[in-house]
Structures are given as structure tokens and as C-alpha cells.
Amino acid sequence: MTLDSDEHAGVVRPDPVPPSRRSRHRRVPVALLIPAGLGLAFLVLPLAGLLIRAPWTTLPQRLAEPGVLTALRLSLQTATLATLLCLALGVPLAWLLARVEFPGRRLVRALVTVPLVLPPVVGGIALLLVFGRRGILGAWLDRAFGITLPFTTTGVVIAEAFVAMPFLIIAVEGALRGADTRYEEAAATLGARRWTTFTHVTLPLVAPGIAAGAVLCWARALGEFGATITFAGNFPGRTQTMPLAVYLALETDLDAAIVLSLILLVVSVTILAALRDKWITSP
Amino acid sequence: MTPEAGPAALDAHLVVDRGTFRLDLRLRIAAGEVVALLGPNGAGKTTALRALAGLEALTAGHVTLAGRELDRPDSRLWTPTEQRPIGVVFQDYLLFPHLSALDNVAFGPRRHGTDRRRARDQAAGWLARVGLADHAARKPRQLSGGQAQRVALARALAVHPALLLLDEPLAALDARTRLDTRAELHRHLAEHPGATLLVTHDPLDALVLADRLIIIEDGRLVQEGDAVTITAQPRTDYVARLVGLNLYRGHADGHTVHVGDGFPLTTADRLDGDAFVAFPPSAVALHPHQPDGSPRNTWPATITGIQRHGDNLRVQLDGPITVAADITPAAAAHLHLTPGQTVWAAVKAAETHAYPAG
Amino acid sequence: MKIRNALAALTVSGLLLLTGCGSDSDGDTPAGGAASGGSSGAVTVFAAASLTESFTTIGKDFETANPGTKVTFNFAGSAALATQINQGAPADVFAAASPKTLATVTDAGNGDGTATTFVKNQLVIAVAKGNPKGIKALADLTKPGLKVALCAEQVPCGAAATKALATAKVKLTPVTLEQDVKGALSKVKLGEVDAALVYRTDAKAAATDVDGIEFPESASAINDYPIIVLKNAPNKTGAQAFIAYVQSEQGKAVLTAAGFQAP
Numbered sequence: 001m002t003l004d005s006d007e008h009a010g011v012v013r014p015d016p017v018p019p020s021r022r023s024r025h026r027r028v029p030v031a032l033l034i035p036a037g038l039g040l041a042f043l044v045l046p047l048a049g050l051l052i053r054a055p056w057t058t059l060p061q062r063l064a065e066p067g068v069l070t071a072l073r074l075s076l077q078t079a080t081l082a083t084l085l086c087l088a089l090g091v092p093l094a095w096l097l098a099r100v101e102f103p104g105r106r107l108v109r110a111l112v113t114v115p116l117v118l119p120p121v122v123g124g125i126a127l128l129l130v131f132g133r134r135g136i137l138g139a140w141l142d143r144a145f146g147i148t149l150p151f152t153t154t155g156v157v158i159a160e161a162f163v164a165m166p167f168l169i170i171a172v173e174g175a176l177r178g179a180d181t182r183y184e185e186a187a188a189t190l191g192a193r194r195w196t197t198f199t200h201v202t203l204p205l206v207a208p209g210i211a212a213g214a215v216l217c218w219a220r221a222l223g224e225f226g227a228t229i230t231f232a233g234n235f236p237g238r239t240q241t242m243p244l245a246v247y248l249a250l251e252t253d254l255d256a257a258i259v260l261s262l263i264l265l266v267v268s269v270t271i272l273a274a275l276r277d278k279w280i281t282s283p
Numbered sequence: 284m285t286p287e288a289g290p291a292a293l294d295a296h297l298v299v300d301r302g303t304f305r306l307d308l309r310l311r312i313a314a315g316e317v318v319a320l321l322g323p324n325g326a327g328k329t330t331a332l333r334a335l336a337g338l339e340a341l342t343a344g345h346v347t348l349a350g351r352e353l354d355r356p357d358s359r360l361w362t363p364t365e366q367r368p369i370g371v372v373f374q375d376y377l378l379f380p381h382l383s384a385l386d387n388v389a390f391g392p393r394r395h396g397t398d399r400r401r402a403r404d405q406a407a408g409w410l411a412r413v414g415l416a417d418h419a420a421r422k423p424r425q426l427s428g429g430q431a432q433r434v435a436l437a438r439a440l441a442v443h444p445a446l447l448l449l450d451e452p453l454a455a456l457d458a459r460t461r462l463d464t465r466a467e468l469h470r471h472l473a474e475h476p477g478a479t480l481l482v483t484h485d486p487l488d489a490l491v492l493a494d495r496l497i498i499i500e501d502g503r504l505v506q507e508g509d510a511v512t513i514t515a516q517p518r519t520d521y522v523a524r525l526v527g528l529n530l531y532r533g534h535a536d537g538h539t540v541h542v543g544d545g546f547p548l549t550t551a552d553r554l555d556g557d558a559f560v561a562f563p564p565s566a567v568a569l570h571p572h573q574p575d576g577s578p579r580n581t582w583p584a585t586i587t588g589i590q591r592h593g594d595n596l597r598v599q600l601d602g603p604i605t606v607a608a609d610i611t612p613a614a615a616a617h618l619h620l621t622p623g624q625t626v627w628a629a630v631k632a633a634e635t636h637a638y639p640a641g
Numbered sequence: 642m643k644i645r646n647a648l649a650a651l652t653v654s655g656l657l658l659l660t661g662c663g664s665d666s667d668g669d670t671p672a673g674g675a676a677s678g679g680s681s682g683a684v685t686v687f688a689a690a691s692l693t694e695s696f697t698t699i700g701k702d703f704e705t706a707n708p709g710t711k712v713t714f715n716f717a718g719s720a721a722l723a724t725q726i727n728q729g730a731p732a733d734v735f736a737a738a739s740p741k742t743l744a745t746v747t748d749a750g751n752g753d754g755t756a757t758t759f760v761k762n763q764l765v766i767a768v769a770k771g772n773p774k775g776i777k778a779l780a781d782l783t784k785p786g787l788k789v790a791l792c793a794e795q796v797p798c799g800a801a802a803t804k805a806l807a808t809a810k811v812k813l814t815p816v817t818l819e820q821d822v823k824g825a826l827s828k829v830k831l832g833e834v835d836a837a838l839v840y841r842t843d844a845k846a847a848a849t850d851v852d853g854i855e856f857p858e859s860a861s862a863i864n865d866y867p868i869i870v871l872k873n874a875p876n877k878t879g880a881q882a883f884i885a886y887v888q889s890e891q892g893k894a895v896l897t898a899a900g901f902q903a904p
Contacts (some may be wrong), residue, residue, distance in 0.1 A: 125831075128831055128833060129831075132831060132832070132833050133788075133832055133833050134831070134832040134833075150816075150833050151788070151816040151817050151833075182373070182375070182377055183377055183379060185338055185364070185377075186371070186373060186377040186379075187379075187390070187394075188337075188338075188363070188364035188365045189336055189338075189364055189365075189367075189369055189370065189371040189439075190365075190370075190390050190391035190394055190438070190439075190442060191365050191366075191391055191394035191395050191442060192365055192390075192394045193365050193394075194365075196394065200390075201379060204379075204381040205380070205381065207381075229819075229820060229824070230824075232817075233790070233816060233817025233818075233819070233828070234793060234817050234818045234819060234820065235815070235816065235817055235818060236818075239817070240818075244820075247820055248793050248795050248796075248818075248820055249795070250720060250721060250724060251718060251720035251721070251793070251795035251796055251820070252720060252795045254724060
């Protein structure tokens with residue numbers, strides 16, 4: 001402590017904290033740094049492998065190949081549509097699981113996570129058994145409305161939504177559970193009916209959680225392969241998403257597969273990195 | 284939504300049974316009247332407020348507000364919260380974090396059908412009335428405690444409630460802010476045409492803000508009246524401590540009241556029957572030996588505790604009756620007061636106040 | 642400081658454990674080749690998906706004929722297998738569904754000696770049992786309302802289908818281009834498509850669910866299946882013995898019964 005020479009205040013101010021001591025307060029404990037570093041390396045090294053082995057010399061002409069942009073566009077479109085579908089159905093379901101006590105709630109919550117455990121190809125077959133031409137619902141859809149889902153872009157969206165929805169539901173349910181229900185009481189005292197409270201108070205409060213869930217959902221949908229190829233098949237321009245294009249390219253041309261993978265990576269990382277922190281973390 | 288002018292805007296009998304706790308309280312509040320609901324923790328004040336708001340279910344009884352019956356369990360009549368003409372200021376204010384102060388205040392009018400522009404104009408007006416016109420665009424987290432409290436009040440008043448409910452409105456504020464805010468709140472409550480129920484544990488809030496006080500303990504009403512009456516004639520230990528008095532209950536026979544195990548206290552008033560006797564700690568004098576002279580009430584007492592109490596010392600004494608005495612530091616030094624010591628307490632009959640307990 | 646030491650100790654012991662596990666499994670198999678005369682030890686065979694049923698049978702027969710041997714299979718699309726081999730996957734034998742795919746392995750220098758063609762495979766039209774849509778020729782596949790699955794061109798059975806369709810001068814738009822022949826077949830089995838161009842062997846293997854319709858143009862697109870010992874084979878003797886068995890009378894019988902043609 002040094003005495004302030006300023007006569008006005010007569011205030012005693014402590015020494016400013018020296019730099020070394022300041023940084024010690026900020027530094028992460030070493031016990032966390034090591035596993036964190038290993039984790040990061042584990043995730044990043046395979047990506048580095050792709051970058052190192054990429055055929056940089058032939059990259060430009062490969063990028064110009066016709067199928068590439070089509071597959072990319074289709075991937076981005078279907079992933080976004082699938083995420084919208086998941087939001088429309090998943091948010092209400094998450095609300096039900098978080099706020100309403102009903103018999104069998106725990107069972108329902110477990111069932112919601114089934115697509116996570118199911119191998120995607122098995123998921124695709126299950127979708128065929130329900131929505132396929134001879135499926136439980138699909139046969140009726142075909143007869144009554146002439147709607148067939150397999151081998152269509154809609155089929156891709158459905159397959160992607162099936163595997164990605166659990167991510168959204170789990171994230172949103174968590175956010176809703178953590179939200180303070182007293183705000184909803186306050187809204188009621190101001191005359192808001194239940195639906196209005198949900199849209200004007202509850203949703204905005206959990207919006208960051210929903211956004212985080214939607215991001216996970218979108219990323220999962222973008223990378224989906226097994227359910228897509230089983231349920232929707234593979235046809236350029238209609239059902240051939242980037243992951244399918246990559247897998248087929250592997251058959252003949254490893255370099256082409258690497259290029260396609262890199263494109264997908266760059267696009268998705270750019271989009272995800274552009275998401276500002278404040279949209280997906282609570283205030 | 285316009286409050287009824289008339290004898291009782293709110294007429295309620297609140298019965299909430301929770302097994303271990305039971306609230307049974309009758310309330311009548313006139314339009315324009317401010318009633319404070321006082322009581323120790325766990326007395327049921329917040330339960331009563333929530334029951335009036337429809338946030339808690341009544342077990343029995345009824346709630347009638349502005350001439351309309353809202354709640355009567357026996358007839359299976361229940362109006363949901365959003366349809367009750369109420370406004371609530373919560374202890375934590377609960378301002379919507381994602382809305383600006385203006386939109387917070389406009390929320391109520393919007394829900395009641397006002398279009399957006401008019402609602403925002405009204406909200407701006409209310410914010411001006413609470414002195415926060417230039418804070419309209421701020422988010423709740425950018426407001427100080429006192430400012431948030433005022434926005435919460437504006438928000439509740441903006442819906443022109445027939446019944447305004449305030450749950451410990453000043454509890455979350457520091458002492459300095461509380462002083463200023465209390466005065467402001469008094470002004471707004473006076474202007475509010477509807478009925479107001481103020482729940483608090485701070486007697487100063489009640490004394491400044493309320494026309495009438497209702498004291499509840501353990502879910503039951505123990506005393507009701509205006510501030511003056513209650514301060515002069517507390518009827519329970521809690522109330523007595525609240526207003527800072529020594530209180531005893533006993534049987535009066537002329538100028539003598541037998542309290543405790545039959546200990547006689549001589550009082551200035553003349554009474555017969557069940558009675559209270561009260562005197563402030565400052566009326567208790569301590570002597571090293573039994574005093575002679577005028578005080579009719581003297582007894583030996585043992586010191587059980589000494590604390591600072593403002594500029595004086597408050598001495599807790601055990602004996603035939605438990606007493607709190609306020610002694611100046613000089614007197615204390617003269618007496619060499621220490622816990623465990625035996626002294627003689629004396630209270631002049633003229634400084635006691637006896638009143639019927641029935 | 643204590644925590645840092647503890648972590649270091651943990652990491653080191655963890656690494657030791659992992660390497661320990663690795664070396665253990667290697668220790669199981671005896672040193673390649675020099676062990677015994679006929680054949681013994683483990684033989685790892687990477688084979689195209691269309692060889693699944695027949696090679697599994699051959700493998701069991703081989704084990705019976707050579708007690709002490711154990712044949713392990715890895716069935717997948719030929720190209721995927723070729724990639725794995727080129728990236729260093731340990732295998733003794735590679736049986737591919739097209740010479741082109743095998744060439745990617747030999748071009749990378751991972752083959753030992755020259756490859757031999759051991760069977761041929763021809764395409765048929767797989768349809769639902771009973772042929773409800775009455776398909777008789779390739780041209781029938783273009784009937785309106787008919788859904789057809791083909792293999793993707795990058796896959797051997799897809800290349801063959803393209804050739805056959807070109808020969809027949811049939812312009813066919815499939816609803817899906819599957820990544821392997823089993824995928825195309827399963828679409829027929831599930832009833833999602835009315836027909837698919839698959840190998841005769843696949844149709845035969847699924848005879849309970851599908852019928853295989855022969856068509857003449859398949860002769861123009863016959864797939865040669867080559868087989869080769871791999872350069873880094875841990876068990877070269879075993880590998881050669883296995884290939885010899887595949888080409889023996891017993892092996893041939895199994896393959897022919899499955900629907901393959903003699904080379």
C-alpha cells in the first residue's frame with residue numbers, strides 16, 4: 001500500500017497488480033490444459049491430414065467439375081430444410097418434455113434419443129419400412145395422394161431430420177429446464193395467455209439454447225450419409241448430397257474425395273464460425 | 284379494467300391448506316386504499332399474495348374483485364391469472380430481460396388489446412411519471428436496482444389494475460436507495476385509484492406507505508388497524524418487537540395487571556379482565572440495589588445479554604418477566620454491567636400502557 | 642506441482658497400456674511364412690462384396706482342408722478395399738470385382754506377382770419374386786412408372802451396367818445410383834424399386850426374395866474378377882495356398898454354384 005500523494009482525496013490506493021501476478025489469475029490450471037490440448041489435437045489432426053494430402057496442384061480444375069457445386073447446393077439446402085423441420089416439431093416436443101408432467105415421460109425422453117444410438121443405415125431402413133412404397137404409411141400416401149418419399153429430395157430432408165432431431169430436442173429441453181418460470185408468471189399477471197407467453201417470453205428467453213441446438217442439428221444433417229443413401233438413394237441433383245458424392249468419389253479417385261471433403265469442411269466451418277457467440281450463449 | 288369506486292374493491296377469504304401450513308385470512312380493501320400485510324417469515328404473506336393473483340390455488344374461500352367473483356373453489360369457479368384485473372410488482376421485479384424498459388411497460392397494454400403504437404405511447408408516459416423517461420431504451424440489466432423497481436411499478440400500473448399487489452417491493456434495495464424509493468412509492472400509491480396490497484416484513488414500509496396494517500402470523504390474522512393503533516397497542520410479541528416495545532399479557536384488576544406467573548405490574552390505566560401491558564425499553568431503569576422512592580414496579584433481574592442499539596445499549600434481562608432495557612453508555616459504565624450480573628429493574632407506572640386484550 | 646506429476650504419470654502409463662495392447666495381438670500370429678509346410682496360421686482376405694457368400698463357404702472348406710488355419714474376411718466395395726490396402730491395412734489376399742480396381746493396388750506397388758482372373762460375373766435384371774411387372778428385356782426397364790436402381794458408375798457393377806445399356810441402346814434414368822451392388826439389391830428386396838441391374842451371383846444368393854432375368858446384352862459387359870497375393874502379406878504361404886484352393890476343383894464348384902462363370 002502506498003499513500004496517495006494527491007492531497008485532494010487523501011485516499012490510500014493499493015499498488016497496481018504487477019503483470020506476472022495478473023496473468024496468474026487468468027491462466028488456466030495446468031491440470032485442465034493437458035487433456036484439453038490432447039482433445040483438440042485429436043479432433044484437429046485428421047483435418048490437418050486432409051489438408052496436407054490434398055491435391056493442391058489439380059484443385060482448381062476439380063472445383064470446376066459440374067457435380068461438385070450441385071452436390072454442395074443440395075447439401076446446404078437439405079440440411080437447412082431439415083433443421084427447420086426439426087425446429088418446428090422438436091421445440092414443441094422439448095417443451096412437452098420439460099414442462100408437462102405426463103405418465104411415461106421418462107420413456108418418451110429415452111425414445112427421443114433412439115436415432116442417436118441407431119446406426120444411420122438402420123435408421124434409413126426403418127424409414128423405408130414406414131415411408132417406403134410398401135411402408136406402413138408410405139403405401140397409403142402413395143395410394144391416396146400419389147406421394148412417394150424415397151428417392152426424392154424430400155426424402156433426403158426427412159432422413160436428415162430423423163438423425164438430427166435428437167440433438168435439437170436435447171439442447172432445447174435443457175434450455176427450457178434451466179429457464180426461470182417466474183417470468184411466465186409475471187407475463188400472466190400482465191394479461192398474457194399461455195400461447196402468447198410461450199412466444200413472447202419463454203422462447204426469447206431460451207432462444208440462445210434453441211440456436212445452439214439448431215446449429216448442432218444443422219451440422220449433423222449436413223454430414224449425414226447412411227440414412228440418406230438408404231432411404232433417398234443417390235442421384236445427382238436430386239438426392240446426391242456432398243457426403244454421398246465423397247463416398248462415391250472414393251471408389252475411383254481418392255484425391256477427388258479429399259477435395260470434396262475439403263469443400264464441405266470449408267463451407268461448414270465458415271458458416272459455423274460466423275455464428276456470433278452472443279446468439280448461442282445466454283445473456 | 285376501470286376500478287370500481289365503492290366500499291370494497293377487494294373482498295377475499297383466502298384459505299390455503301398445505302398440510303403442515305394453513306392460511307386462513309379475510310381481506311377487504313377499498314378502492315384507493317393501501318393495505319400492508321406484515322408478518323414474520325413463513326407467516327403466509329407471499330402465499331396470500333399469490334392466491335390473490337391466481338398463481339396459487341385456494342383450498343376454500345373466495346376472491347371477489349371489482350364486483351366480479353374470480354375464485355370460489357366450492358363452486359369450482361376459478362379465473363386464470365391472465366384474466367384477473369391485477370398488477371403485480373415482484374420482489375425480484377422480473378423485468379423481461381430481452382425487452383427494453385419501454386417494451387416491458389408496454390407489454391401489459393399490448394396483451395390487453397392496445398395496438399403497438401398506443402401501447403408504447405402509454406408506456407412512455409408511465410416511464411416519465413416514474414422519472415425514467417430517458418431510460419426507455421435501456422435493457423433491464425443496464426438499470427440500477429432502484430430504476431428497475433420503478434420500471435416494475437410502471438409496468439404493473441400500466442394495465443390499470445383494480446388490485447395492485449406488491450411483494451416486498453423495497454427488499455432488494457440498499458438502505459440509501461430504499462429511503463428515496465419509499466418516498467416515491469408512497470406518492471405513486473396515493474395516486475393509484477385501485478386497491479393496493481403491500482406485502483412486507485419491514486415495519487417502516489408499512490408505516491410510511493399503508494393506510495391500514497394487517498399482521499399475520501402462522502397463517503392467521505393477529506392484528507389489524509392503522510399504524511397509530513398498532514404501534515400504541517401491539518397484541519403479539521412479534522408486533523411488539525416490530526414496534527419496539529416490551530409486551531405482556533395478563534389479567535387486569537384495577538391498576539394492577541398480573542402477568543407471567545402472576546407477577547404484578549402497576550399501570551397508569553384502570554382495567555378489568557384480560558389485558559396487555561406495554562412499555563418501551565427506554566422506560567426501564569436499572570439500579571445496583573433495590574431503589575426506594577416512586578417507581579412502583581421494581582424487581583431483581585439477571586442480565587442475559589448486552590448489545591449496542593443506536594447510541595444506547597440494549598440490555599436483555601431475565602427474571603419474573605423477560606425485559607429489554609435501553610441504557611445510556613454513561614449509566615452502563617456507572618453500573619459496570621456484565622452478563623450474569625443481578626441488578627434491579629424499575630418501571631414507572633406512568634410509563635406503562637395497559638389495554639384490553641379481548 | 643503434484644497434479645502435474647500425477648498427470649504425467651497417468652499419460653505415460655496410458656500410452657504404455659495402449660502399446661501393450663497393440664503388441665499383444667501381433668504376438669498371437671506366428672511369424673509369417675516360415676512356420677510350416679502346407680499352411681497354417683491366419684490368412685486375411687479382402688474380397689469384393691459380391692464374393693461374400695461364396696468366399697465364406699470356400700473359407701470354411703479351406704480351414705477344414707488345412708487344420709490349424711483361420712481365414713478372416715473383409716467384404717466391402719472393391720474400391721474401398723483397395724484404398725485401405727494402399728493405406729497400409731494388413732491383408733494377405735485381395736480379390737477385386739474389376740481389373741481396374743485391382744490395378745490401383747498393383748500400380749501402387751502393393752501387389753506380389755501378377756494377378757489371375759479366377760471367375761467372371763455377368764449382370765442380370767433382379768425383380769421382385771414372380772416378376773409382377775413382367776420384365777423380359779432391358780428395354781422393358783424404360784416403361785413409364787417403373788423404378789430402377791443401378792450401381793453408380795464408379796463401382797464395377799455400375800460400369801458394367803452402363804456398358805450393357807449402351808450396347809442395347811437403351812436410355813435409362815434410374816431413381817438411384819447405389820454405392821454397391823448389395824445396396825441396389827436390397828432396394829429390390831424392400832420393394833422400393835421394381836428392378837435393378839445386379840450380378841447373377843447376387844440374384845442367386847437372394848433367390849428367395851428376387852428373380853434374376855437374363856438378358857443377352859450382359860455378355861458385352863462381363864466383369865473379370867482378379868485375385869492377387871499382396872506384397873506386405875504377413876502370411877505369404879497361406880495366401881498362395883488360399884488362392885490355389887480358390888482355383889481348385891472344390892473352389893470352382895462353390896463359385897459356379899453361386900452363379901459365377903469360369904474365367
